[in-house]
Amino acid sequence: MVQQVEHQIKMQLKGMVHQYMTTFYYGKNSSNGKEPDGLHSLVSTSSPDMSVAEGSSTTPGALQLASLDDMLYRMKGRPPHMIVMSRQLHRRMTAALRDTATLINGNLRYDVTQWGARALHYSGVPLFVDDFLTDVETTASGDFGVATGGASSSLFGVHFGPDALHAVSFKSAAPQITLLPGPTQDYDGHILWIRWWSAFVLKDPYSIARIGGIDATTAVIA
Numbered sequence: 001m002v003q004q005v006e007h008q009i010k011m012q013l014k015g016m017v018h019q020y021m022t023t024f025y026y027g028k029n030s031s032n033g034k035e036p037d038g039l040h041s042l043v044s045t046s047s048p049d050m051s052v053a054e055g056s057s058t059t060p061g062a063l064q065l066a067s068l069d070d071m072l073y074r075m076k077g078r079p080p081h082m083i084v085m086s087r088q089l090h091r092r093m094t095a096a097l098r099d100t101a102t103l104i105n106g107n108l109r110y111d112v113t114q115w116g117a118r119a120l121h122y123s124g125v126p127l128f129v130d131d132f133l134t135d136v137e138t139t140a141s142g143d144f145g146v147a148t149g150g151a152s153s154s155l156f157g158v159h160f161g162p163d164a165l166h167a168v169s170f171k172s173a174a175p176q177i178t179l180l181p182g183p184t185q186d187y188d189g190h191i192l193w194i195r196w197w198s199a200f201v202l203k204d205p206y207s208i209a210r211i212g213g214i215d216a217t218t219a220v221i222a
Helices: 002-026 065-074 087-097
Strands: 051-053 082-085 108-112 118-122 125-129 153-158 165-170 176-180 191-195 197-202 208-214
Touching: 002 191, 051 065, 065 208, 082 087, 087 108, 087 118, 087 125, 087 153
Parallel strands: 051 208, 082 125
Antiparallel strands: 082 153, 108 118, 118 125, 153 208, 165 197, 176 191
């Protein structure tokens, strides 16, 4: 019985982490009042404009290093702790490191992060994969449209901290596990509820920046 309960808690926690990280990028409180705004909703698109677009109005384009420079420039006094992207887009960056023909590889190098992990860096900023960023976004005016239905990617430069981007928890600092003894009106056995009330807070609009409308199937260009 104990092992079964332990397994169920692990599976529910795994599902909650999946939903939490999906919401971290794609949450939209105006569409779903039960979820907080994610990075796509939090990023400023005017005064300051922290969003760079690739491609045309509806067609994604190749990621350009010039766009990465633009994104980092817009973050001003908030240099990102990391740049996060989809796995497929990270593969394009890794391929660019091997591109000796165009000399684009000179802009990328492997180094050790402040957390002790070895990672690919651009302009001193580590590039990390996050599988919760997808390659099926749609584009609108060359930038992010909605989370599904297309063939586009986005990446984010992120600066974390209490005066930058951070998360706050309500009621508890960690997930709460509640056992509802059964049988109940609807279930024969016990019910395990795992809940975590939290939201993402952006104290400084310069703390996150986005490049949207990226075609992750094409090579990175200068």
